[in-house]
Amino acid sequence: MTDQDIAFGERLVAFLPNLRRFAISLCRSRDIADDLVQAACEKALLGSERFEEGTRFDAWMFRILRNLWIDQLRRQKTAGSSEEIDAQPELAVPSGEAGSEARMTLKSVAAAIDDLVLEQREVLLLTCVEDLSYREAAEVLGIPIGTVMSRLARARKNLAEAAGIEPEAARSPDMRGGAR
């Protein structure tokens, strides 16, 4: 059993770069992220026997870390620096006049991801960056798979718009239809 414990610790260390990337993108602060990573590792080590071999270790770790972060957000709600967990998804969607301006000053992809609201950012990170399936992301986030999909689709449309990724033809099929 000792071998298994050592293996678990090493596995954790090997996974630190990914865990840290997820944490930094989640809380947008390297200092907070490192504390968060450490706390998540501590929790994982305490509950290592709860990890089922054969399941995804990364998903398990992401879930622990993300739950810690959400707890922290809840506690800090009055501290001012926190982000509304249920912030309106429309916040990042430029529209009308603001939309054209936003399009002229395109952001880098990384900056555009940072600007997504938390609920869109986390689902994008888990699926598109960390390669979890929709189902795995749903388990990490504790939400239905349908919610993962609708949030993820919105996140990617917002990202495409903010960073100018959208292929031209996709931008406005309706407008094109009208112009014909």
Added chain:
Amino acid sequence: MSDMVFTDEILMAFADGELDDETTRRVEAALETDDELMARVAMFMETRAAANQALKPMLDEPVPDQLVENVRAMAAKATARNDGSRAADAANDSASADNIIAFRRPEPTAQTPRRPSQLMMALAASLLIVVGGVGGYFAGGAGTTDVGSLQVAGLVDPVVSGILDQRASGEEIAIGEGRVRLISTFEASGEQICREYEMKRPDQPDFVSVACRNAGGWQTQLAIVTPESGEGFAPASSLETVDAYLTSIGAGAPLEAEAEKKALAGRK
């Protein structure tokens, strides 16, 4: 436009390889005739790739030594504790780790998302035109592609046909104010001779194309409008699309100069 309506979620799942077989087939069928749909799929593919790419450098950032040390120390402590009184501690451990819920074993399908075929991926990555073997058509990415006399029901324009019949790969030939560059000659699925070439014309979209020769002459198999890049010919992403297409039709390796000459002279 296809007569079916696909939601963003369906197209996204298609792009991510998470769609069931039945719906995948429906989307693939619709994509063949609907370039707006293709552009929507492309958006989901490109955002995934862009997000992945943008955050990749963070993995190379060194993890702070202090953090690594702390985690190692905690792991060592956990090992020691478990050695000491594993059974007795089990209850305590689970009490302090009550937030941790083990994952259910995922279904095999969830673990290995199926990706759309290489060809569909590559096609979606560029704004495209697919021209069928029979009576092809151009469907430009911008919906406004006018290829004028260059294409009649998939038949290659006579001037270009003449060039395809005679000129060697590597040559660049002026046609009016435009230019044709011959890229390669190869055999597809047996003995049919096919050629890949690029076309650049003023005030019209550039494209890269594959044409194959049959009894009726040169028939366009595939043409892809290449983004306005100012100078030069097709960018890499379009060429990947062509490569994927060539693979899908079982194209052989490009013929050497001598073999090309022979093959072109063989049958007209």
